[in-house]
Amino acid sequence: MTRGVRGAGPTMHDVAAAASVSHQTVSRVLNDHPSVRPETRQRVLAEIERLGYRRNPAARSLVTRRSRAIGVLAPEVTQHGATSSVQAVESAARAAGYFTLVTTAAVERSAARAALGFLLDQGVEGLVVVAPHAEIEAAVSELVVPLPVVALQSARAGRLDWVGVDQELGARMATEHLLALGHTRVAHVSGPAGYFEAEARRRGWSSALAAAGLEPAGVVEGDWTARSGEAAAAALDPDVTAVVCANDQTAIGLVAGLRRQGRRVPTDLSVVGFDDVPEAAYVDPPLTTVRQDFRLVGERALARLLAAIDGVQAPAEDDVLRPTLVVRESGAPPRPR
Amino acid sequence: MTRGVRGAGPTMHDVAAAASVSHQTVSRVLNDHPSVRPETRQRVLAEIERLGYRRNPAARSLVTRRSRAIGVLAPEVTQHGATSSVQAVESAARAAGYFTLVTTAAVERSAARAALGFLLDQGVEGLVVVAPHAEIEAAVSELVVPLPVVALQSARAGRLDWVGVDQELGARMATEHLLALGHTRVAHVSGPAGYFEAEARRRGWSSALAAAGLEPAGVVEGDWTARSGEAAAAALDPDVTAVVCANDQTAIGLVAGLRRQGRRVPTDLSVVGFDDVPEAAYVDPPLTTVRQDFRLVGERALARLLAAIDGVQAPAEDDVLRPTLVVRESGAPPRPR
DNA sequence: GCACTTAGTACTATTTTTGAA
DNA sequence: GTTCAAAAATAGTACTAAGTG
Numbered sequence: 131m132t133r134g135v136r137g138a139g140p141t142m143h144d145v146a147a148a149a150s151v152s153h154q155t156v157s158r159v160l161n162d163h164p165s166v167r168p169e170t171r172q173r174v175l176a177e178i179e180r181l182g183y184r185r186n187p188a189a190r191s192l193v194t195r196r197s198r199a200i201g202v203l204a205p206e207v208t209q210h211g212a213t214s215s216v217q218a219v220e221s222a223a224r225a226a227g228y229f230t231l232v233t234t235a236a237v238e239r240s241a242a243r244a245a246l247g248f249l250l251d252q253g254v255e256g257l258v259v260v261a262p263h264a265e266i267e268a269a270v271s272e273l274v275v276p277l278p279v280v281a282l283q284s285a286r287a288g289r290l291d292w293v294g295v296d297q298e299l300g301a302r303m304a305t306e307h308l309l310a311l312g313h314t315r316v317a318h319v320s321g322p323a324g325y326f327e328a329e330a331r332r333r334g335w336s337s338a339l340a341a342a343g344l345e346p347a348g349v350v351e352g353d354w355t356a357r358s359g360e361a362a363a364a365a366l367d368p369d370v371t372a373v374v375c376a377n378d379q380t381a382i383g384l385v386a387g388l389r390r391q392g393r394r395v396p397t398d399l400s401v402v403g404f405d406d407v408p409e410a411a412y413v414d415p416p417l418t419t420v421r422q423d424f425r426l427v428g429e430r431a432l433a434r435l436l437a438a439i440d441g442v443q444a445p446a447e448d449d450v451l452r453p454t455l456v457v458r459e460s461g462a463p464p465r466p467r
Numbered sequence: 468m469t470r471g472v473r474g475a476g477p478t479m480h481d482v483a484a485a486a487s488v489s490h491q492t493v494s495r496v497l498n499d500h501p502s503v504r505p506e507t508r509q510r511v512l513a514e515i516e517r518l519g520y521r522r523n524p525a526a527r528s529l530v531t532r533r534s535r536a537i538g539v540l541a542p543e544v545t546q547h548g549a550t551s552s553v554q555a556v557e558s559a560a561r562a563a564g565y566f567t568l569v570t571t572a573a574v575e576r577s578a579a580r581a582a583l584g585f586l587l588d589q590g591v592e593g594l595v596v597v598a599p600h601a602e603i604e605a606a607v608s609e610l611v612v613p614l615p616v617v618a619l620q621s622a623r624a625g626r627l628d629w630v631g632v633d634q635e636l637g638a639r640m641a642t643e644h645l646l647a648l649g650h651t652r653v654a655h656v657s658g659p660a661g662y663f664e665a666e667a668r669r670r671g672w673s674s675a676l677a678a679a680g681l682e683p684a685g686v687v688e689g690d691w692t693a694r695s696g697e698a699a700a701a702a703l704d705p706d707v708t709a710v711v712c713a714n715d716q717t718a719i720g721l722v723a724g725l726r727r728q729g730r731r732v733p734t735d736l737s738v739v740g741f742d743d744v745p746e747a748a749y750v751d752p753p754l755t756t757v758r759q760d761f762r763l764v765g766e767r768a769l770a771r772l773l774a775a776i777d778g779v780q781a782p783a784e785d786d787v788l789r790p791t792l793v794v795r796e797s798g799a800p801p802r803p804r
Numbered sequence: 805g806c807a808c809t810t811a812g813t814a815c816t817a818t819t820t821t822t823g824a825a
Numbered sequence: 826g827t828t829c830a831a832a833a834a835t836a837g838t839a840c841t842a843a844g845t846g
Contacts, residue, residue, distance in 0.1 A: 139612075141839060152808050157841060165806055182611065187590050188528035189839035192813050197525065206554060213545040217571050221543070224570065229589055232569050233561065234554050252566055253524050274519065275476075356749040379746065386749040409716065412693040412723040414751045478814060489833050494816060502831055526814035529838050 140181045149177040160185060191253070198228045200435065201249030203242065203270075204260045206234040209354075210407045211424045212260050215282055218428025219258050226436055228255075237262070242269035250275060256435045258282065258428075261290065264324045278438030280431045285326040286450065291438070293431040293449040297327045300420040300453035301334025304374050304402045307418065307455055309342050312463045313372040313400060317347040319362040319384060321354055321376035328376055331404060335374045352380045359383025363391060371399060371464040378403035378410050378419055385413070385460070396462035406456055416458035426451060477518045486514040497522060528590070535565045537772065538586030540579065540607075541597045543571040546691075547744045548761045549597050552619055555765025556595050563773055565592075574599070579606035587612060593772045595619065595765075598627065601661045615775030617768045622663040623787065628775065630768040630786040634664045637757040637790035638671025641711050641739045644755065644792055646675065649800045650709040650737060652684040656699040656721060658713035659690045665713055668741060672711045689717045696720025700728060708736060708801040715740035715747050715756055722750070722797070733799035743793055753795035763788060 146153040151170060158166050159174040166174075177183070191197050200223050204216050220230045231252055235245035246269060249257065256278040261267045270279060271289050281290040308316050318335045321328025336346050350365045352358035352375075359380035364387065366373065375381035381403030385395050395401050395415055403410060406421035430449050437443070483490040488507060495503050496511040503511075514520075528534050537560050541553050557567045568589055572582035583606060586594065593615040598604045607616060608626050618627040645653050655672045658665025673683050687702045689695035689712075696717035701724065703710065712718035718740030722732050732738050732752055740747060743758035767786050774780070 143839075153840080154809080154842090155807060158807085161841080167806065170807085184588055184590075186529070186839050187588065188525045188534065189813090190841080191525035192523070192529055192815085192839080193841045195813080206558070208545075208547050208550040208554070210545050213550050217543060217545070220569065220571060224585060229568055229570075229585070231566055232557065233566075234557060248561060248566070251521055251524065253521075356746055360749060382746055383749050386751065386753075389751060409693055409719055409746055409750075412697060412720050413746075414723065414726060416723075480814075490815080491817095491834080492832060495832085498816080504831065507831080523814050526838090527816075529814080529840085530816045532838080 140183045141186070142183070145174065145177050145181060145183050148181060149174045197253040197255055199252060199254045200228050200230050200432075201246075201252065201254035201257045202230050202232040202259075203245050203249065203257065203266070204232060204234050205237050205262060205266070211405055211422070212262075212283065214424035215428035215431070216260065218425040219432045222429045222432040226432070228436075230258075235266075237266060239265040239269045242266045243272070246270065246273060250277075256280075256439045258431050258435055259284075259290070262325050262327055264326070267326075278435055280435045280438070282427060282431055283327055286330075288326075291434060293427055293434055293451075295422040295427060295451045295453050297330035297453075298334040298337070300404060300422065300455075301331035301374060302338040303334075303453070303455045304404065304418075304420050305335045305338035306342075307457065308372040308374065308400055308402065308461060309338065309344075311372075311400065311461055314344055314464075315347040315367070315370045316344070316372045316374060317366055317370040318349045319352045319359060319373060319375045319380050320349050321380075322351060325354075331374075331376055352376055352383075355379055356383030356386070359385075360387035360390075363387025363393075372461070373399065373401050375401060375403050378405045378407045378417060381417055381419070381460070382409075382413055385415075396460050398465065400461040400464070402461055410456075411458060415460045418458045418461045419456050420453045421456050422453045423451060477520045478523070479520070482511065482514050482518060482520050485518060486511045534590040534592055536589060536591045537565050537567050537769075538583075538589070538591035538594045539567050539569040539597075540582050540586065540594065540603070541569060541571050542574050542599060542603070548742055548759070549599075549620065551761035552597065552765035552768070555762040556769045559766045559769040563769070565773075567595075572603075574603060576602040576606045579603045580609070583607065583610060587614075593617075593776045595768050595772055596621075596627070599662050599664055601663070604663075615772055617772045617775070619764060619768055620664055623667075625663075628771060630764055630771055630788075632759040632764060632788045632790050634667035634790075635671035635674070637741060637759065637792075638668035638711060639675040640671075640790070640792045641741065641755075641757050642672045642675035643679075644794065645709040645711065645737055645739065645798060646679050646681075648709075648737065648798055651681055651801075652704070652707045653681070653709045653711060654684040654703055654707040655686045656689045656696060656710060656712045656717050657686050658717075659688060662691075668711075668713055689713055689720075692716055693720030693723070696722075697724035697727075700724025700730075709798070710736065710738050712738060712740050715742045715744045715754060718754055718756070718797070719746075719750055722752075733797050735802065737798040737801070739798055747793075748795060752797045755795045755798045756793050757790045758793050759790045760788060 142153045142156045146156045223230045233245045235241040259281050261281045262283040320332050347370050350362040356379045360383040403417045403419035406419045410417040479490045479493045483493045560567045570582045572578040596618050598618045599620040657669050684707050685704050687699040693716045697720040740754045740756035743756045747754040
């Protein structure tokens with residue numbers, strides 16, 4: 131790489147000439163090699179500054195056989211969660227002297243495959259993949275290239291190295307909160323099929339009910355959007371008194387749908403969300419939800435990836451984070467019949 | 468760049484040996500040079516496939532003097548707007564054979580300066596900068612490196628090449644909507660000082676009032692968050708009947724704050740937002756707001772940047788996009804006194 | 805100890821050679 | 826012989842690492 135098309139900047143050779151040393155000495159100054167006299171170092175540094183010299187990363191990569199690039203594959207959504215995690219990966223990588231190539235792709239195998247090929251073409255040293263869906267996980271697992279990979283928002287028991295929040299536990303906590311309020315008919319508006327987190331949250335909901343000796347009160351499949359939550363309002367069993375939603379958007383949509391039916395939350399029906407998006411505290415009613423630390427997930431994922439790149443084996447079981455329940459006002463005891 | 472630390476993959480030389488040609492012929496095949504016999508081409512392609520060969524981008528960059536990298540500087544927020552635009556830049560860049568280095572930085576001059584330095588160190592050929600604040604614009608303007616730059620969410624009249632939506636017009640449309648409903652006391656909850664879009668939206672609000680011969684009914688400064696919107700509820704003049712908010716988050720917060728005071732929207736007070744975030748249609752009441760096409764902004768920005776990189780002068784005045792007013796239910800005629 | 809010279813990195817661009825019409 | 830396509834050989838790219846004064 132050099133300075134764009136036209137503005138080819140000074141090379142190490144130019145700096146060397148200006149400082150009356152060899153280009154190798156300039157290299158040593160830049161790499162903090164001990165064998166440089168302080169005054170020589172100063173002179174070189176001064177010329178670097180004066181000429182505005184920057185090392186050519188391409189030439190460096192070529193000889194060091196290191197790209198210092200980390201590929202990130204993310205689904206093409208603007209969800210708060212994925213966005214936060216990806217940003218955390220990026221800043222942690224930068225702090226560690228790497229840069230990230232973030233590529234988005236549709237949640238679909240061939241798109242993911244193409245995106246991964248693109249990242250591989252750029253010579254990345256490792257991959258962080260937001261793999262919320264089986265199709266993306268499959269595209270990653272197909273990769274024959276022996277590259278360190280860490281998955282996010284993926285299946286805990288999958289084939290890939292994994293960092294994430296215990297989704298099942300989160301959904302169980304949300305459900306237990308409703309049970310503690312006295313609800314016995316608790317339904318679920320799920321995420322779409324094929325999404326690991328959707329499945330884990332559904333398991334959490336049903337296992338909490340099973341543990342309490344209750345029958346699940348039906349599942350309506352949503353697609354993470356508020357629109358699907360709104361539509362779910364019409365599909366709910368009439369005797370349901372509480373609903374665990376797959377995420378906050380769905381919960382916000384469900385509340386809107388119920389309102390259009392003339393039913394109030396939490397008076398007529400209790401609703402809990404998942405994620406704790408920034409708006410959750412300000413909608414009507416303020417949403418009781420499950421918070422996850424998305425930035426921490428991103429940081430841990432990068433730490434794990436760097437360990438793998440350096441050939442260090444990271445501890446396996448210590449990257450399952452616990453979510454927390456945030457109780458606000460969208461849950462209340464069921465109306466007496 | 469090569470295949471990570473350990474897995475140094477095959478080189479062009481290896482492919483050449485396997486196909487019994489010179490490495491130069493392999494290069495020609497890869498670059499679609501005409502002087503290769505079809506059967507030779509096939510043989511080379513087959514070996515590339517069989518060996519899983521990928522070109523080394525570092526070696527390529529070194530000799531072509533092109534990095535094919537585009538730097539993107541974005542503020543470290545997960546706002547729907549910036550995120551959408553950045554994603555659009557990324558996918559448009561990929562389609563054009565470039566990759567993007569997205570770096571986030573705090574909205575503060577030294578952080579932006581450091582982030583730009585980082586991008587420059589990576590040898591980017593151009594920059595897309597989300598520069599919503601004067602401090603970021605200043606950090607970019609300081610850059611002596613003669614690199615093509617396009618700014619987003621920035622000042623239209625600034626020193627930088629610019630692509631964006633006419634914020635002032637959007638705020639004017641929002642305000643005129645309230646005036647058409649019969650309001651005469653229209654306040655504004657603004658964005659924070661120093662943000663170009665905050666200032667433009669404020670100008671749009673006040674100019675619409677001035678054009679109608681009305682006095683502005685006061686400004687409360689917010690910080691784009693729902694929290695600040697909620698706080699603004701307490702700071703509003705009692706005789707205000709409508710409020711133009713700096714963005715949807717602020718509007719959602721304001722509605723929540725008013726609700727806590729026992730005032731209903733739109734019965735007691737009308738509120739309009741800005742941006743049309745995905746939740747806007749599902750909150751209570753569904754938010755009347757100003758929609759901007761964030762993805763289009765990103766695509767136009769990239770197109771403009773590529774034109775600059777190729778040394779083509781892009782037309783100056785044709786990248787001011789028009790927002791649209793989305794009328795929902797948070798506006799109504801003022802209550803008769 | 806300090807700094808220079810040389811070699812090597814994996815490509816693309818340029819020039820030269822080969823072989824066939 | 827001359828010409829032209831095909832492919833080889835060579836040079837150059839900006840660095841780091843190893844060997845040499």
